[in-house]
Amino acid sequence: MKQTSDFEDKNGQPSTKDVATFDARIEYIKNSFVNTEDLLMLPVSYNSRKGFVIYIATISDSEKIQESILFPLIKFGELNAADIPYTAETQDKITLQESVKALLKGNAVVIFNGLDEIFSFNTMKEISRNLKEPDSEKTVRGSHVGFVENLSTNIGLIRKGIESRHLKINYHQIGEYTNTQIALVYIEGICNPALVKRLEERIQTLSIDMTFSPGYLEELLEDQPFSPFPHLLYTERPDRAIAQLMEGRIILLSEGSSDALALPVSFFSFFQTSDDYNTRIITGSFFRFLRVVCFLLSLLLPSLYIAVIGFHFEIIPKEILVLVKSSVENIPFPPLIEAMVMAFTIELIREAGIRLPTPIGQTIGIVGGLIIGDAIVSAGLVSNIMVIVIALTAISSFTVASYEMSNTVRILTFPIMLSAATFGFAGIIFSLMFIVGHLCKLESLGTPYFTPIAPFNLQGMKDAIIRFPIWLLKDRPRELHVKNKKRLNQPRRWEKNEK
Amino acid sequence: MRNIIKRFIVLTTIPFLLSGCWDQRLLKEQKLILLIGYDKGHNGKIISNTDYPISKGVQNNSASTTKSTILTTEGETALDTLLHADLNISEKIDISKAQVVLFGEEMARQGLYKELDHIYRNPKGALGAKVAIIEGKARDAVRIKQEEANLNGQYYDEYLKSGEATGFFTNYNVQSVCPLLLKHTKDPLLPLLKISPERHRARSIGMALFNNEKMTGKLNVSESKMFLLLNGEKKQKVSFLLNTNNQDSQKEFIVIEILNNRQKTKLSVKNEAVTSILSSKLQYRITEYPKDQLTNPILLKKLNKTIQKRLTKKAEKTIAKLQAANCDGFGIEEEIRVHHHQLWKEKYKNADIKNIPIKAKLDLELINSGIIN
Amino acid sequence: MKNKVQITKLQMITFLIQTQIGVAFLSLPYEIHQIAKGDSWISLLLTGLFMEILVLFYLILCSRFPNQDLFQILHSMFGNAIGKGITFLYMGYFLFTGATILVLFVHILKRWMLPYTPAWVILFLMASVGIYIAIDNLKVIARFYFIATFALLVFLFITPVAFKDENIHYILPIGQSGLMNILKGASNVTLAWQGIEFILLISPFVLASGREKFKAATLANIFITFFYSFLTFVCLIYFNNEVMKLLPQPVLYLLKSFSFKIIERPDLFIISLWIILVGTSFISYLYGASLAGTFLIKRWPRKAWVYLSAFTCFVFALFFNGENEIEKVTKTATYSGYIFFMAIPVFLLLLSFLFKKRSKGEVNAEHY
Incomplete structure (x- = not known):
């Protein structure tokens, strides 16, 4: 009885007798997953308490389960919330409802008879491939790394490029069934907050059953879907994504896709490549032109x-x-x-x-x-x-x-x-x-969209039809209304010093 | 609502695209006339000779062969002859790419504007076509069996172009000659060619002189060159052959090439009578002097004097010919109009060039004698 | 959350240039040459000077009513009924001018480029382009005009080719046609400056102080004046008096007689670019008429007025495009121009001085 009330207090959720008991909890989880057959339940007993390690076999790493759950269980005597042995993977005490979500992510959930805590361990199977150069955006010089289909790896790649505490990542879940995680990446202090707010409002009001690719997002988010012109810039290159971030744009990443979406972009963004900046000024300009x-x-x-x-x-x-x-x-x-x-x-x-x-x-x-x-x-x-x-x-x-x-x-x-x-x-x-x-x-x-030509913007023209030297590209694009307009202060200061 | 409007626009636009092509004239359905020659016919009729290419089809990716075809038609006006030509050709005729318009001498003596009018009037008319006069019949010129170019039209085009470059002709085309045909203060001079049918060649024999739109005389080749010099043409590198001996009987020839030409037209007014002086400062080099070596500076000076005398004589002869033909090629009347507007209004409006004395003053300066002395 | 539509100074300049340079300038050298002969270019400079004074008047008027466009000024000067009446007249004027542009456009295009295409097809195309762009707000229109200005520059870069065959004697001696003819010519070509009245319409939307607006309008006027005089000058030294008499569109004829190595007939390209310039003028008048319309009946959105105006111009141009009517239409347009872009604004200015009327700091009516 006591356990039940605790359960109620913690979650503020309507308690039912069914969920209260151990068996009912197991049943609840089973039912939540419509008795799918890749939901595995390993019976464990511990300190004479019966319990289950529950996980979805197809997305959980069985090795991790062994290492972080089964071994410690055998090794240590007591399974207290505080005493749970820490492995590299995190573990949490969560509610029953959350445990369903955790399972979907690939976590393993441990429930014991008589304990009201539910433990969750990150045992996600890393479904990922090696980093390699994207086929769609090859460059001659510069980095040859491309995004992969794993969201956290991708964010990691960006974080590696911008080692700044101002880099901000907001997660959102889209898709009533797919629950795809998307990340909105921007740099606080450069990016125009009104833009971020506007985009987040749009994302939050999306109501759709699934998204599996950025193409979905693009169509759902853009202003004029019937326009023949692309409104969002796809890139598979972290360096390009980083450059877009530094100009004050927002990057959208989504789980399961190796494309980053940069927005808002203008017409001429589609003519820029990373190679432009890796070649000499005149040749770079010539190629752009x-x-x-x-x-x-x-x-x-x-x-x-x-x-x-x-x-x-x-x-x-x-x-x-x-x-x-x-x-x-x-x-x-x-x-x-x-x-x-x-x-x-x-x-x-x-x-x-x-x-x-x-x-x-x-x-x-x-x-x-x-x-x-x-x-x-x-x-x-x-x-x-x-x-x-x-x-x-x-x-x-x-x-x-x-x-x-x-x-x-x-x-x-x-x-x-x-x-x-x-x-x-x-x-x-x-x-x-x-x-x-x-x-x-x-x-x-x-x-x-058609800036810097219309409305005309002389500063912007420096990086549109031809590429000006890097030390002359002093300002961030004006149309984005960024917070921090100056990009460079005194590049090539050595010239003065050497005189 | 917006989509409905868009769809409406799209739906209403489609019928246009389907029913359209009102102005289409496909290149493959036209016979392009590259060369036209006008001759005078009987009873004031006009005979036109047109030359157009027909291709013999593409064979195995090799460049197709084209050859000239000639059609002769008669009509009341210039365009009428072409309309008659249309009756004889399997496709439509098109004169928008005409490269050269030739006139027989007889035709030219009657005036050019009438025949060119339809080109001016047509928005697609070939204003860049060159104009030349043929001594004799334009028919022979169009029918020439030359071997230097694929098509007769191209042949004359190249011919006249090189003639301009070497300094035989003025470079008038249909458009630039138009103001001169209409205007009364300056007259055109046009290239004059002669056809020698047995040798399958055209030969330039100078320029035709015009009084307004009517041909009134001829200059020979060396006079044409002289005219170009006196008229201050700068681009052309003109060469002259001169006899340096004071006696005409003895032959001591020299060939000089004019390198620089600074020309000025001066008008001096005395008692309301204008005298015009065409002065030219010419710098030249010697390109051939078979007789001797030119090592002696005194000899050079003497030579210079002789050349100057000879050229001045030639200039005077040229001017006399122009005056005889009443052809104001130098635009003397125009100069009078500009600088002595009042006088022009009173006295010199449409004045005959005969009555205006024109003097030539040439200053010659030797620059070099080639890479040997 | 509705942000006010605003345009920059540069956009104001290009807006004015594009509005004023439209259909008339192709035949401008011909029109003025009939009167002022070889001194036509001086006439045009004089007209430009005169227009500059008008610009000054306009901007004084604008600075007295900084937040109001022409129709609101009319409203606050004359009250509701008369204000709306004059606004209605202005709408008619804009529609009529728009229709005149269409009539002349079709006339010239059919002469030079598409002789067999039916007029209604060309008109329909023009009207639909006009609707497509005029339906959006001033910001979008101004952006479009900026790009269209490049078409104008092509004229400036290509026409000097004529200098290689020029004959300066054609315009000498300067002043040959006499002062009277020069002045008469100057007064006869004001139609080419038509569109200057749009200063009064767009001035409240320009992001600049009164002085800067004046500078911008002056720059636009200087550009237009020099553009016209330059083109006329080139035509005059290329064609002589006798030829000029024969050429109703000397600018095109001039270009037709050039030939380059790659493009043998540049005039065809240039006529195509000219379509853009006509389009921009037409769009301006659609915009003006629809603005007047929304001021008259506030309930109707501007969009509806754009459709209505374009339809009106289309129908008008469809029925009045015979040779004789064109002359009448052009004459009427010139005379109505005198009233609407000279008489009424100057009159307004005088009245506002007389009654010491100024803006009461009203906020702008909403725009779409």
Whole structure:
């Protein structure tokens, strides 16, 4: 009786007679897990008390259970809350309800008949792989470490990079069934607190049964899900995540995913890579510039070609006019169809190759690229200049540093091609006006997306289209309204000293 | 609500895209006319000769072969002849990429503007096309069987371009000649070519002189060069062959190349009568002097004097020819209008260039004689 | 939680530039050349000077009512009924000007680029772009205008190519057409500056002091004046008097006669860029008309007014785009311009001096 009342007092929960007794507790746990068969119960007896070590076999490490529970039980005489032998893994006294959650995390729970404390031991099985370079974001220089699918490892990687007590991590659980843990990482004192508040409000009001990937989070959290442009920056690289944190952005990590989400980001974040800062200033700037140019190129090249061939061939220089003319002379289709067929083929090759094992993927690339390309020209279905145009477009779309952005570009090409085939240059301009207008409208967590161009920000331009020297990037991005605006005070002070 | 609006917009846009392409003109469905030649026909009609490439298809990835095809049509106006041409061609004709427009001499004597009007009027008109006059019939020029370029249009384009570079011709194109055809204060000079059919070549024989839009005379090649010098053309490197002996019978030739040219047009007014002086400071080098070595400074000085005399003579002859043709290529009237506006209004508006005395003053300076003395 | 929409000084400059430079400037050299001949560029400088005085008047008026836009000023000066009446007239004026822009736009585009495409298709495209952008708040519009300004710079960078074939004699001697013609020309091209009245509309939203606003507006005006004079100057030294008479859109013709190695006909690109400039002007007038609309009937959201205004302009432009009507429409637009961007604001300023009316520190009406 006494035990029951204690139980009541501690938790303030309605007590039922069923839960009060030892058997009832065991039954409760069993029922909570709908009698799943990987819930194991090791009967132990200790000091003549009967008890159970309960754990879910599939997510608990049996070695850890032996080491931290079974051995001490045999070794020591008394199992008091205070006397429980401390192993490296933590252990807690928890309530019955909490024990269910603990079990789900991979903990082992120990219940004894006649003791109202329930002990929980961290015996989680580390389901993780080694750190290796992410395939989607390779760099030439710099760190070659990537995030893994384990949340605590990932946070650890960030903590290693920012050894500061200001680094703050807020945990949230999302998914009524999956209970996925996500971590909101930011630096207190740099990050704009209003942003954090806004994001946390959004996260807390999410009500969904599951999330298993950041893609879910992205769609649930972003302002305009129908926009073709990505609002959140995915990265698998800790160094990139750290750089984003230091600029005052928030990083979202979730258990089971090796992607970190940075937000809020602007359009030009998608053109930055870690390599930019690891190469020399001029080359770094050149590569950045190249990427922006490639973005425009892949957006506009096919439609420009269509417009020129179909509407304004006056523009072709006289030196190559005859060449172009003879190339398109015997093509049966209008240029739009031609371009659509080719662009569609490229998309096919990409989509077919992307999920296949690497050797087969390469074969697909060769078959698709070389054989189809060659055959389609010699069959006279598509002009060879169109093949060049579409191939250039595809390659330059892959130059864009972010996978999401390069997909965006290729999707946007189609409507522009359509309007170019209907109105020529005027059509291209009208669709560009829509796109730029859309970019001006976009806001991610209240920060304008197309900055530093619109709204214009000279400081921001230093790291947008070209990369200025590191010692000139003195301020953090202004659109984030960070608390600590200055990034550097006196870099290269030695110059003064040496004079 | 927002999505409904968006969907509405998308749905209303799709019909446009499906029904569209009003202005489409596919490159593959056009016959591109690269060269047009206009000749005078009977009863004031115009005969046009057009040259367009047809390709012989692509064979096994090798570059396709193209060849010139020529069509001759007759009509009342320039555009009319082209409309007639359209009746004869399997695809649509298109003159937006014309590279050269040629005029037969007879045609040119009647005036050029009429024939060029449709190019000016057309938003797609080829304003960058070059204009040249053919001594004889433009028909022969278009039908030339030359071997230097793939297409006749390209041939003339390159031909005129190199002619400009070496300093035979002024570089007028359809657009830049337009103000001169219309305006009364300056007149154009256009390249003059002659076709020798047996040798399958065109030959530049100087420039055609115009009074407003009508051709009135000719300059030969060396006079054309002289005109360019007096007109202050700077880009062109002009060469002259001169006889340095004072007697014309003896031949002691020298070839000089003009390197720098600083030209000024001066007007002196006396008693309301304008005299114009074209003064040029020329720096030249000797590129050939077969007779002798040039080691003696006194000899050089003498040589310089002779060259100056010869060139001045040539200049005077050129000016006389221009005046005879009433062709104000130097823009003397324009100078008068600018500097003596009142006088121009009273006296010199549309004045004949014949009545304005023009003097040439050349100053020559030897820079070097090549890498040997 | 509603934060007030505000724009920066730079955005104010680009807003004014983009609003004023629109459809008219392609034919501006032609229009003014008919009167002032070779001295047209001087005329334009004079007009710019005159407009600067107007800018000064505007900003004095704004500084007397720092937190109010034009319609609120009208309201506080004349009371509800008359204020709303004049606001209604302004709405009509904005709609009419927007429609004029569309009419001229279609006219020129059909002449130069898309001769066979039906007018209603072009109009529909323009109207839908206008709606798409004008429907958002001033901040977004200002951002868009900033980017559009790059299109303007292309004009400034390409036209100097004409200097290689220039003939300075065409404009000499300076002053040949006489002072009277220069002045007459100057007074005839005010249509090109139309849009300057938007200073009164956006001034309360600009994040700057009165003095800075004046500087910004002046900068915009200087830019526009020099832009116009420069283009006209280039056209004048490239074409002579006789040719100028033949070219209703000399700027485009000028570009058409250039040719570069890679792009043989730059005019086609330039016309495409010009579409953006027209678009921005049109968006401004949609914005102005919808702002007036919300002031008239507060219950309707601005969005609805944007749709309505765009539809009105679309229908108007659809029915009045014949050659003869264009001339009438342009004339009417010029004359209505005299009333709405010169007479009424100056009159307002005088009245506010006369009755010593000032802003009572009212807070801005909410914006969307």
